[in-house]
Amino acid sequence: MPSKTDGGHQGSDPRDPVPDLKTKRGPARSYIVTEPPKTLVETRTPTSSKEKLVIAALVVIAATVRLYGLSRPDSVVFDEVHFGGFASKYIKGIFFMDVHPPLAKMLFAAVGSIAGFRGDFDFEAIGDKYPESTPFFFMRLFPSVLGIITVLLMYLTLRSSGVRIPIAFAASLCFAVENSFVTISRYILLDSPLLFFIASAAYAFKKYELYPQGSWPSLKALLGAGISLGMAVSSKWVGLFTVAWIGLLCVWRLWFMIGDLSKPVSKTFVEAVRKLVFLLGIPTILYLAFFYVHFDTLTVYSDGAGFFSSAFRTSLKGNTIPKDILADVGIGSVVSIRHIATMGGYLHSHDHMLEKGSQQQQITLYPHLDGNNDWLIELRDEPNTAVSSFEGLTDGTAIRLKHVSTQRRLHSHDHKAPVSESADWQKEVSGYGFEGFEGDANDDWIVEIDQAASAPGEARARVKALETKFRLKHPLMNCHLFSHEVKLPKWGFEQQEVTCASQGKEHLTLWYIEGNSHPFLPEDAERVSYKTPGFFAKLIESHQKMWHINKNLVEPHIYESKPHSWPFLLRGINYWGHDHRNVYLLGNPIVWWSVTAFIGLFGLIVAYELISWQLGYKILQDPKVVNFHVQTIHYLLGFALHYAPSFLMGRQLFLHHYLAAYYFGILALAHALEVGVTYTLRRREIYGYAIVSAMVAGTAYFFLSYRPLIYGTPWTKDLCEKSQWLSGWDYPCGNYLSSYEDYEKYDREQAEEALKPATTAASSIVQNVSERSLQPADEDELDVDAIMASPGLKKFVDQNGNEIPADVVRDVLGNGGSVVSVEHRSHTDIL
Secondary structure (H helix, E strand, O other): OOOEOOOOOOOOOOOOOOOOOEEEEOOOOEEEOOOOOOOHHHHOOOOOHHHHHHHHHHHHHHHHHHHOOOOOOOEOOOOHHHHHHHHHHHHHOEOOOOOOOOHHHHHHHHHHHHOOOOOOOOOOOOOOEOOOOOOHHHHHHHHHHHHHHHHHHHHHHHHHOOOOHHHHHHHHHHHHOOHHHHHHOOOOOOHHHHHHHHHHHHHHHHHHOOOOOOOHHHHHHHHHHHHHHHHHHOOOOOHHHHHHHHHHHHHHHHHHHHHOOOOOHHHHHHHHHHHHHHHHHHHHHHHHHHHHHHHHHOOEOOHHHHHOOHHHHOOOEOOOOOOOEEOEOEOOOEEEEEEOOOOOOEEEEEEEEOOOOOOOEEEEEEOOOOHHHEEEEEEOOOOOOOOOOOOEOEOOOEEEEEEOOOOOEEEEEEEEOOOOOOOOOEEEEEEEOOOOOOOOHHHOEEEEEOOOOOOOOHHHOEOEOOOOOEEEEEOOOOEEEEEEEEEOOHHHOOOEEEEEEOOOOHHHHOEEEEEEEOOOOOOOOOEEOOOOOOHHHHHHHHHHHHHHHHHOOOOOOOOOOOHHHHHHOOOOEEEEEEOOEEEEEOOOHHHHHHHHHHHHHHHHHHHHHHHHHHOOOOOOOOHHHHHHHHHHHHHHHHHHHHHHHHHHOOOOOOHHHHHHHHHHHHHHHHHHHHHHHHHHOHHHHHHHHHHHHHHHHHHHHHHHHOHHHHHOOOOEHHHHHHHOOOOOOOOOHHHOEOOHHHHHHHHHHHHHHHOOOHHHHHHHHHHHHHOOOOOOOOOOEEEHHHHHHOOOOOOEEOOOOOEEOHHHHHHHOOOOOEEEOOEEEOOEEEO
C-alpha cells in the first residue's frame, strides 16, 4: 500500500479527513506509526461556520420530529407502566424490584420531581389517563432531548471516524427520522437514555483516537468515554456489551502500539494502565455509587421487597420481619419454615384443595408473612400429645408437622406432583387429616441438619432458628421436602409448588426456621435476629435476584419476537391504542434493510479480498479504503457484540432489544456510503450523491407516511391496510376510522361528552347508588369532606372515568351529607 516513510505527509487535499497511513523503516521491518497526524483533529472536528449551520439544521430537524405532539397520547403508553411507576416510587421512597440497574429510572424520577410530580399517580395500566398533577410532558421531554443529542452524537462520531460532512449529515438525517428511534425517544422508557450513553461512549472513544497518546485532550476524551460507559451500564446491563466493544478496540490499538518501534514499551504499558483505570475503574465506581443512592432512597417497605431475603428486608422501614426470635426449636414449637434457594418464601397451607391427584389440601410456598405459615412440631410417636417441657430438635429426630389453622398434617404419598406430574422423581405433598386424628406413616418426616450450610457451633448439633439449615426427609417415600420455580395454576392462587423429591438439586431441599414460639421456654431464653446487611451484601443479593428474575421472564408475549427476525424487521410492538389511534414501534425499512444488506455485502467483500490477496493481488492500496475497512470493522464489531448475546437469552425478547446493535449498524452503513462516493464513484461523484439523496428521500417519505404510528394521530383504515407490507406488521388497522371526517365527528362527540355539566353526572351516579345498581365495596357511609381530607384520595370520578369536582358532589349530596359507600381503588374513589 502507498505510504510515506520518515515523516510522511497529509494527502493532497489538506481538508481530507483520511490521511495516508504513516510507516517507518525499522532495523528489521517496517512498522506503522500509531501517533495520529497533528492535522487529523482539525479535519475531523467541526470548526467552520458552514458546518455549524449544518449541525444546527440537523438538530432542528431532530427536535421537530421528537418534540411534535409530545403531550399526546395523554395516557400511559407501553412500559411507561413500569418506568413511570418506578419514578413514582423513587419520589415516595417505596422499595421496588426491577431487573435493570437504577440510573435511568432515577433520572426520570428527578425530572418528574423537579417538574412538581409528588408520586401521586401509579402508572397502573396502559391507557390510564394522566391527571393534571402528573407532569408527564416534562418526563417525556427528558428522553426526547436525549434523543435529539444522540442524533448530534452520531454526526460527530462519523466525523471523528473520517466521514465527510455531506455523508455524515445524510446518515445522521436518516437516523433523525428513523421511526423506531423517534418512537422510543418520546416516551418514559429506558431505551433513549441507554442509547444516549452508548452513543456518548462511542463518540468519546473515537475522539480519543484523534489525539496523541497521553495528551490532555486524549485524557479528557478517555475520561468522557469512561463516564459514559458507567452511565450506560448503570441504566441497563446492555451497557456491558459497550464496555466489551471499547475494550476490544483498546486491545486492537495496543496491539499496533506494541509493534510501533518508535514508542518505548514503558509508554505503551502506561497507556494500558490508563485505559484500565478510565474505562473499567470509573464505570465501576459510578455503578456502585448509583446503587448506593438507589438503596439510600428506597427505604420504605413494600410488597416489592418480597423478592428478597428476610435479612435484606430488615433494612427497610415498616418491615414486619420477626425480631428477637426464640433461638431454640423443639417439640411443641409453633414455627414458620422458610425455603432458602427460591423466592417462594414460607411453607404454607390454606383451606383449599388440590384439583389434581389426591385432591387433598394444598401445600405451597407463600412469600408474605401470614398465619397460614404456622406449623406445630410434634414428635412422631406422640401425636396430639401436649408437651410439658422443652425437648430440642436434633439431627435425625422424627417429627410430624401440623398446620395450626386447619389441623391437617404435612403429608406425602405416591401421587404425582400437581404441576410437575411428568417428573417421576417428584411426589405430591398435601395437607391431610382432621382435628383429633393421630395421622399415619405418610405424615412422618426426619430432620437432617446440613452441617456445611448451618452456622458453626450449636446450630450444627440441634435446630436453632435462623442459623440451622436442614432437610426434611420422608422415610416412607425416601424423598425430601422440595420446592422450585414452578407455580400452581389459578386454582392454586399461582403460589409456588411444593413436592417431595428423590432427586433434583440439593440446595432446593434446604429450609430454616424463622418464626418460633414455645410454651415452656422462659422469657430470658436465648433470642436471635437477622443481621441487617451492609451495602455490598445488599448489592450482591440484588444482582442475584435481578439475574434470576431476568432469565426467568419466559412467559410468552403477544408482541415478542426472536433475534433472527430483527434484521429483517418482520414485526413490531404495539405500544398503545385508544380513541381509534395507535402507537406502534416499527423501524424504517429503508435504513433498516440497507444496514442488513450492507452487513451481508461487507462479508462478501472481505471474503473476495482475502481470496485476491492469496492469489497475489494487491488490496487495500488507498487510505480511504483502509479507513473504510478499519472503521467498518470497529462498528460491525459493536453491532455483533450488542446483537449476538440475544441468541443466548432464553427470556422473552422484543424488537427494541435490537436498537443498540442497529445504531452501530447505521454507523457502519455511513462509512459504506462515504467510500462509495469518495472512492468507488470518485469519477462520478454526482451519481454517488444521487444514490445517497434517494436513500434520504425514501427514509423521509416512509417516516412521513407512517408517522401516525409514532404520534398516535388519526389514520384511515384504508391507508393503514395498504401500509402493511409484511404480515408481521400487525398494528390493528381495524381500530382506525374510515375517513378523517369521521375523526372530526368522533372528536367533536367526545368533546361534547366531556363538557356535560358535572352536576348531571354526579346526580346520575348518586341516583344509581340509591337504586343499588352499583355493587358497593362495603356498607359504610362515607363523608365527602372526610374522603377529600384522607391521604392520597384526591378526586371523585364517575363510572366513565370523568372527574366530578368535590363541591359538585357535596352539593348533590346535600351540602356535606353522606352517600352510601364508595368503591376504593388505590388513589381514586368511584361513586
